[in-house]
Amino acid sequence: MNCIIIDDEEMARAIMTQMITLYPELKLIQEFPNAIQAIKFLNHTEVDLIFLDIHMPDFTGFDFIQSLKNPPKVILVTSDKNFAIDAFEYECIVDYLVKPITEERLNKAIQKANAYKTTSKPTEIKPIVEDNANEFYINIDRRLIKIEMASVNIVEAKGDYIHIKTESKNYVVHSTLKKIEDKLPKDLFLKVHRSFIINTKKIIDIEDNSVLIAKDVIPVSRANRPELMKRLNLL
Amino acid sequence: MEQPNLTYIDELSGDNLEFKTKLIGILKKELPNEIKGYSEEMATTNFSEAAQSVHKLKHKISILGLEKSYYIAEEYEINLKNNSTNLNADFENILKIMQEFVNRL
Numbered sequence: 001m002n003c004i005i006i007d008d009e010e011m012a013r014a015i016m017t018q019m020i021t022l023y024p025e026l027k028l029i030q031e032f033p034n035a036i037q038a039i040k041f042l043n044h045t046e047v048d049l050i051f052l053d054i055h056m057p058d059f060t061g062f063d064f065i066q067s068l069k070n071p072p073k074v075i076l077v078t079s080d081k082n083f084a085i086d087a088f089e090y091e092c093i094v095d096y097l098v099k100p101i102t103e104e105r106l107n108k109a110i111q112k113a114n115a116y117k118t119t120s121k122p123t124e125i126k127p128i129v130e131d132n133a134n135e136f137y138i139n140i141d142r143r144l145i146k147i148e149m150a151s152v153n154i155v156e157a158k159g160d161y162i163h164i165k166t167e168s169k170n171y172v173v174h175s176t177l178k179k180i181e182d183k184l185p186k187d188l189f190l191k192v193h194r195s196f197i198i199n200t201k202k203i204i205d206i207e208d209n210s211v212l213i214a215k216d217v218i219p220v221s222r223a224n225r226p227e228l229m230k231r232l233n234l235l
Numbered sequence: 236m237e238q239p240n241l242t243y244i245d246e247l248s249g250d251n252l253e254f255k256t257k258l259i260g261i262l263k264k265e266l267p268n269e270i271k272g273y274s275e276e277m278a279t280t281n282f283s284e285a286a287q288s289v290h291k292l293k294h295k296i297s298i299l300g301l302e303k304s305y306y307i308a309e310e311y312e313i314n315l316k317n318n319s320t321n322l323n324a325d326f327e328n329i330l331k332i333m334q335e336f337v338n339r340l
Contacts, residue, residue, distance in 0.1 A: 011261045018254055055290055079293045099294045100243055215283055
């Protein structure tokens, strides 16, 4: 089985790499510190098994699985015991290992992976298809993914990329905040900081110079605060 | 206070000294960076990001055999997610002990 490791922690990758050498049926072809690099790799390379961390910055393990159509077998490797139930909602997940991994536990996971039957369809990035007209498309690895505007919580600029956080998924796109600002409806979205655009309908609360949207605390610059306050239906 | 140990790394490495050296090298490099990230997030009271850092540090805590400390970290991570810094002093003491141990390796 061709396998890859996706984990932002070098120590975790090193340990898993070493443990994989104990299994002649496994061939480690690459390791990745983030899911974005792995997605690019999966566009041109077939993989049978992925050792996947859940907690990674920007793009979680679950975001990663959801972005794949016909995902290969996945063994989750995490320090978090709390996602076990969520994990088994995904057909592709064959086991769930809690760090630090022991040989005994990994043995069981590999046995499950060996016994697990998968479709032979190649892995590809899943396009999201919905009927709503209020959407825009993002280009991820030459695939256009549709995003409903109303589902966007925040957009954050990070270097040459923007991070789009929606209600259910996060996306990293090579673009600028200015470009997406021009696409988004002005009555719904507001630039509150040089690095952030927010969906004003998603504000949970406002405190001093920040707003809370979902679990994210977003800074509000002094210059943008008056416009934000204007948008609120204050008592 | 429980003390860190290399039992897990030794078990994993067996007689593969090269691998053991590699893991210790990564530990020496990665631990201070993770602690720095955590400290910066705490300094800016970015508790949700700090919770993510604590989450990541939990793996190092368990690798160094700190079983009781792991549970403190687990609870502290939940506290931070709820905007509470309860257990802060205990957790930061664990970080100090780990860093001192790693410095001696």
